[in-house]
Amino acid sequence: MPLEAGLLDILACPACHSPLREESEELVCTGGTECGLVYPVRDGIPVLLVDEARRPA
Numbered sequence: 037m038p039l040e041a042g043l044l045d046i047l048a049c050p051a052c053h054s055p056l057r058e059e060s061e062e063l064v065c066t067g068g069t070e071c072g073l074v075y076p077v078r079d080g081i082p083v084l085l086v087d088e089a090r091r092p093a
Contacts, residue, residue: 049065049071051065073091074091
């Protein structure tokens with residue numbers, strides 16, 4: 037389920053404050069190799085907790 041149009045404009049990675057991009061059911065940090073955390077979206081709600089994020093494979 038895609039997020040609302042303006043929501044991605046105001047969301048940022050809580051770890052490095054870089055913008056996020058949507059990929060399927062996840063939000064991916066665009067901060068490059070220094071961050072790059074992947075945050076889950078559960079039931080259409082982004083879970084922007086660093087403890088819930090994963091490192092990309």
